[in-house]
Amino acid sequence: MHYTVCDYISDITQNSIEAGASVITLDINDNNNIFEVTITDNGKGMDESTLKKALNPFYTDEDKKHDREIGLGLPFIVQAIQQAQGEILIKSEPNIGTTIKFSFNKNNIDTPPVGDKVITYLSLLNFPGEFNLDIQEHNNDKATSFSKKEIIEAIGETDSVESLSLIKQYLIDNIL
Template structure:
């Protein structure tokens, strides 16, 4: 995974597979670091499963025999001098926090953060996605519920909605 948005897509896809009805994506950029925290209310993991998710040869999926998303996230964070922590509880959900040193040459680029968040929201209309972004020059948050209120009956699946969400996030977050 060569950018931060791919990591966000991978971890939130895990949340969706865990039947989460709420996903919170929090991003902080400042003081030479990037913090990405994804919290869900999915099925959660027991201690044994939690201990195994960092192993690239472990996966709960039946379609393939490897699960590289979390190991790649850990590798990319650690290459910058950062870290990853994962907490989970069965029946309550999971929280993944990744810290990257943004001043390190090995820090991955953002990729398409606005497109990633817009796809997460529009592609999963039954999941309440909350997105919060903080930096020295930006403080922005939006949720599926707020967007649906603004749309006043226009479905999230409408083609122009994704463009609207992308533009809203682009204007209110990082300056890529």
């Protein structure tokens, strides 16, 4: 079971990458009481029956694992949301993409801690695959954004220790 909200963000964003998305947007809205996350992708999407199955912990995409019948990504987040009385909305259309929006009330005692955003973004930028990832963060009066395309254009790669250390510092300096 995941420990932080950032763990759910990692998991759900990876689903987008694995669904073949070329553009993924991660939007984080951190207001006084609500922590809201929206992940939008242009991956292969799911029809209604597949989406229903994806919420079942004993289902996984056939392409992903042939012999196993466990897929815990979405069920984990749904369970955490239910426990903490948050909200989740999943919209998906085959060949168009998927949008997952969820929010936690920061005052609810069962809401998980936010977790380490820097390492979460760093690991998503380092994840293999030809996809662009736009991360947008905003709270009451400030906003910032990171783009994988811009970072790669600036530093060249996202898998050597050298560039990862620099990207990490760049994220620490600019994160909200």
